[in-house]
Amino acid sequence: MPDHLIGLLLGAEEDWPQAFEAILGRVGKIQLADGSTHTFRSERLTIEPFDLVDPVRTELVIDRLAYWYYHPREWLKKAALVNGTYLLNSPFTFQSMEKHSAYCAMLRLGLKVPRTILVPYKNPVDNVRWAYTSQKYNQPFDLDKIAEELGYPMYMKPFDGGGWRGVSRINNRDDLHQAYDESGEMLMHLQATVEYEHFARALSIGPETMVMKFQPDEPMHNRYAVSHGFLSEKAGGEAVAISRIVNAFFGWEFNSCEMLVADDEVYPIDYANACPDVAVTSLHYYFPWAISALVRWSVFTLATGRKGRVDLHTRRYFEIADDDSLSYDAKITAYLALADEHFDSARYWQWCAENLPHLDEQVHDWVTSKDFERLLRETVVSMYPAHEHDQFMAHFKGLTDLWAADNKH
Ligand SMILES: Nc1ncnc2c1ncn2[C@@H]1O[C@H](COP(=O)(O)OP(=O)(O)O)[C@@H](O)[C@H]1O
Numbered sequence: 330m331p332d333h334l335i336g337l338l339l340g341a342e343e344d345w346p347q348a349f350e351a352i353l354g355r356v357g358k359i360q361l362a363d364g365s366t367h368t369f370r371s372e373r374l375t376i377e378p379f380d381l382v383d384p385v386r387t388e389l390v391i392d393r394l395a396y397w398y399y400h401p402r403e404w405l406k407k408a409a410l411v412n413g414t415y416l417l418n419s420p421f422t423f424q425s426m427e428k429h430s431a432y433c434a435m436l437r438l439g440l441k442v443p444r445t446i447l448v449p450y451k452n453p454v455d456n457v458r459w460a461y462t463s464q465k466y467n468q469p470f471d472l473d474k475i476a477e478e479l480g481y482p483m484y485m486k487p488f489d490g491g492g493w494r495g496v497s498r499i500n501n502r503d504d505l506h507q508a509y510d511e512s513g514e515m516l517m518h519l520q521a522t523v524e525y526e527h528f529a530r531a532l533s534i535g536p537e538t539m540v541m542k543f544q545p546d547e548p549m550h551n552r553y554a555v556s557h558g559f560l561s562e563k564a565g566g567e568a569v570a571i572s573r574i575v576n577a578f579f580g581w582e583f584n585s586c587e588m589l590v591a592d593d594e595v596y597p598i599d600y601a602n603a604c605p606d607v608a609v610t611s612l613h614y615y616f617p618w619a620i621s622a623l624v625r626w627s628v629f630t631l632a633t634g635r636k637g638r639v640d641l642h643t644r645r646y647f648e649i650a651d652d653d654s655l656s657y658d659a660k661i662t663a664y665l666a667l668a669d670e671h672f673d674s675a676r677y678w679q680w681c682a683e684n685l686p687h688l689d690e691q692v693h694d695w696v697t698s699k700d701f702e703r704l705l706r707e708t709v710v711s712m713y714p715a716h717e718h719d720q721f722m723a724h725f726k727g728l729t730d731l732w733a734a735d736n737k738h
């Protein structure tokens with residue numbers, strides 16, 4: 330009877346890990362059609378010396394550290410290669426875990442990435458050999474000319490992005506030079522502006538994707554609006570498809586993406602996040618879905634013996650991209666079929682229906698429990714000053730109660 334152990338490599342977060350532990354604890358024993366029974370536990374992993382051939386007890390790891398720290402990253406690589414441990418996400422995909430690679434892949438697939446130009450560093454990188462290399466090979470370039478060709482207003486932002494660091498909207502030449510001078514040692518894209526009607530943020534976990542209406546100018550607690558059907562059916566379907574396609578293409582399993590929608594056309598702009606925000610204070614209404622999806626995908630992966638993958642199969646996508654007889658919509662459909670094959674989507678949903686019929690009710694039960702209220706209060710207390718505790722507690726409790734009311738069984 331396999332007793333599956335999931336490892337959590339965590340930083341400062343407490344909210345979603347506790348939610349994950351609580352919901353996983355309610356999965357119980359699963360008996361599959363082949364007669365095997367499966368149970369699931371999780372454990373928080375610690376950082377310690379390891380021998381490269383040490384066994385790894387956890388079959389699957391949800392990682393929140395490796396993007397920033399080498400030690401956990403190198404442990405994960407060893408676990409993937411030596412021990413076959415399944416990873417959300419695999420550090421082998423991090424080299425391309427920035428906007429720039431995602432833009433390149435999406436352009437190659439014919440998606441509507443706004444025109445984007447990478448300019449060299451403003452300030453020389455800190456390397457003793459740079460002066461020589463730069464003098465010999467660095468081409469002078471005319472920033473104004475590039476900007477004029479691209480057209481104002483535009484965005485200047487780091488090629489690897491994240492959390493609005495170094496992002497500016499450039500309206501004219503003065504903005505352009507000021508932003509470039511300030512970019513220092515950050516490597517910058519210039520990107521054409523999309524004048525959008527809707528900002529869609531999609532969180533994906535395995536084959537599950539939630540497209541949420543995002544309000545980037547609002548304070549953190551109000552960025553995700555609870556809004557169903559804010560996109561047309563076509564744009565909504567496309568947003569889901571693009572998210573799943575890019576994730577499958579790079580082997581990302583837990584990622585959030587941003588798309589701007591104008592005239593019912595979907596423009597992807599921010600597409601790689603090794604450590605997507607799943608805080609209850611950001612996701613609120615969507616938090617129970619997110620943690621359930623993490624549990625569902627982990628449990629499915631372990632119980633069905635799904636194998637992790639470190640190689641990419643880009644050629645299959647490019648063959649579709651290069652087929653001139655296919656329209657944009659037909660290509661999206663064909664890429665999506667590859668992505669669904671990668672994530673085993675159809676089997677996943679059927680498997681969940683057969684083997685986790687009780688999970689939704691358990692999640693509902695937990696989200697309406699005192700334990701959830703305690704977790705929410707602790708999270709609010711750790712994030713907001715004392716005089717705002719009651720206000721934000723009421724805000725988030727109202728939204729999670731709304732989820733509970735909408736998802737009664
Ligand atoms: N091409 C664009 N057109 C319109 N708005 C943009 C564009 N690029 C970025 N933005 C705005 O700037 C914000 C930050 O850019 P983004 O690429 O998401 O960087 P980050 O990785 O820091 O989140 C976006 O959320 C959006 O509001």
Ligand SMILES: [Mg+2]
Binds near residue numbers: 492493587599
């Ligand atoms: Mg962004």
